[in-house]
Amino acid sequence: MILLGNPGNPGDSRVDLFQAALRARDLPPAEVIAYEDLLAGRVDLAAVLRRGSLLRIESPGRNPAVERALLARGAEAAAEDGSPGVDRASALRLPVDRGRILYPRQWYLGFRSLLFEILEITDRLDGTVTFTSHPADIAEMFDKRLCHSRLQAAGVRVPKALPAVHGYEELRSRMREAGLSRVFVKLNHGSSASGVVALATAPGRQLAWTTVEMVSDPLRLYNSRRLRRYEAESEVAALIDALAPHGVHTEAWVPKAGLDGAVCDLRLVTIGGRPEQTVLRLSRGPLTNLHLLNRRADPALLRSRMTAGAWESVLATCRQVAAQYPRTLHLGIDLAVRVGFRDHAVLEVNAFGDLLHGVQADGRDTYASEVACLTPAA
C-alpha cells in the first residue's frame, strides 16, 4: 500500500494514525510518499506505483511547503480563469501568515491538477493501481458547488442553492429572486469552516456571522477563532465582495435543531458505503463545524429527540451520498437535523473527513474501520 500524505507534519497525525491501524491488523506499513517530495519532483510516482498497488491519498493540508507548492502549481490555471492569485515564483516565496485566506481557487486548481496527474499515471498502468479515495472524487469534494449539484441531481436532501455570484449586490438580488432571506455563503474551495458566512437578511437590514476577520490596508482576510458579527451593510458588502472573487457557493441556511443549550449538526463518516463513526457537534453560534469553538456530544442525545424513522432516514441519506461516490472508501458527511427534529439536509461532504480523535463505532475508530473494510479476509 502506498500512502501520499504529510509524514512528520507537526500537529498532523493522519499518516501515523493510519499506519497504526495497519499495524493493529498485523499488516505491513504503507510506503509513504510525502506531498512535498512529490510536488518538488523528488519522487517518481509512476515508478513507485508500477508494482501495482493500493494508493491512499491523504489530506495535503496544513503544511506551508505543500501549500506553497500547490499554489505554484495552480498559478497558470488561476491566471487563465481570472481568479485572484500570484505567479508561480511568488507563490513559492509566500511567507507563512497564519490563518490568512490566500488564494483558495488557485490552491484548488493546483491540487486538482496534481490529482488528475496521479490519475493519468495510474491510467497508464492499466488498472493495476486502485484507490481508497478516487482522485476525481476528491477533486469534486473540493468543489462545493459541483458536489452540491451532484447530490441534488441524485435526490439527496440538500439545501437549496443559488447560482454563482460575483459580489454582494448580485448576491442580494439572487436571494430576492430565489425567495431566500437567510443563506450560507461558503468559499467554493474552502476546507472546513474557512471563509464561511452565515447571512440573514430582511428588508433594510442584514446580519453576517463569520469567523472571517477583515484586516484593512490592503484588505486581507483571516480565518479566526472568534465568531464575528457584521451588521453594517458596508461591512457585510466588503466581506462578501472580498470572498466572491475566489468563488463562493451559496445555499439556504438550514435552521439547525438545538440541544443542550447549543445548536447541533452531525459529522457522519461512511466507510464502504455505510455510516459508521458519528459525532454530534454542539456550537454556540451558527457555524457548527469549527473545531476550536465547539464541543462534541454523544449522537444518542440527538437520536433520543428524533423518531426512529427520522433517524433511519438520516442514515439512509448517508448511504445515498456514499452511493454517489462508489470508488471512494470513506466520506465525511456534515449533516444538519432541522429545527423540529424531523427533517435533515446534507451540508457538506469532506474527502478527508475521517480524522475524528477518539470516536469509535463498534469499538473501532475510522482508520481501523477503513483497514478492516480494505482487508475483509484478514
Add this chain to the structure above:
Amino acid sequence: MIDENLETFAGKRVVDYNPEEGIAKPRDVVYRVRTEYDGPEFSELLGTFLADPRVVEIPALVIGLFEPEAAGDTQEIVRLLVASRDRLTQLRALFLGDITYEEQEISWIQQSDLSSLWAAFPQLEHLQVRGGDKLSLGTIRHAKLRTLILESGGLPATVVRQVASAELPYLEHLELWLGSDNYGGDSKIRDLAPILAGRFPMLRTLGLRDSEYADQIAVEVAASPVLGQLEALDLSLGTLSDVGAAALVASPRVARLKKLDLHHHYVSPELIASLRRLGIKEVNADDPKQPDEDDEGARYVAVSE
C-alpha cells in the same frame, strides 16, 4: 444567543402542532404553533389550531417562528388569541416567540402591543415573551399572573417602566433581559427603582439579566428592600464585574439567598470565591468572560443581536 427551542413548558413536553393530527393530547403535551421557511402561512395555521374543538382544553400554548421573512409583528397573533378568549378559558401559560437564532435573530423578532391580553386572559399565570422590538405591555393589571419573563436583546425603557409600575399582586417570578443599548435596550437603573423597592409583595425570583449596567444593578440590589423577600437573584448574561460583585459580597442579605446566578460575567476569580463563601446554597458563576482585547476593553452582554 438563543440556541434551543423549548423542550418543556409549563411542566409539560412541547410538541409542534401538526394540523393533520390536530390537537390529540391537549392535557399531556403543550403545543407549539410555528411555521418555517417555505412553510404554511402562520395566521392560517394558528386559525386552524384555534378552530380545533379540543383547543378549549389546552392549559398552555407556545407560539414559535411566525414570520420567517422578519417582515411582520405579533399583532395579528394577539388579535386571534383575544378573539378566541372564550375558547381558551383554561390557558394558564403563554409563550410568544420560542424562536432560536437559527430561525431568526432575537432583535429581528417583532412583537406588538400585548396589552389586550391582560383583560382577555384573567386566568393567565405565566407570560413569556421573546423579542423586545415594538413590544408594549400597556397598563399591566392582573390578579393571577405569577411569572413574567421578557427575553430580549434590548428591552425598551418604556416596557421596563410598564413592568415597574404594574399591579401584579401575585407575581413571584420576574425576569427581564435588559439587553444592549445598540438594540433598543435604553433602560436605566432608575427605571428599575420601583421593582427594587419591593413593588411586588410575592416576588421570590428576580432576574435582571443580560444587562450592560449589571454592576449598577448589583450595587442597587445589594442595598435594596426587595432583597429581603427574594430567594433567587439572577444577574446572569450581563457585564457584571468586580464592582458589582463586591457590592453583593458586602451585603448581608445576599448571603440569605438560596440561589445566585451570575453566569456569563467579568468578575475576578477572587471575588467569585468570596461569593461562594457566603453560604448561598447554589451559586452559578459559569462562563467567565475576559474583556475583548480588540475593542478597548469592551464588555458584552450575552444576548443582543
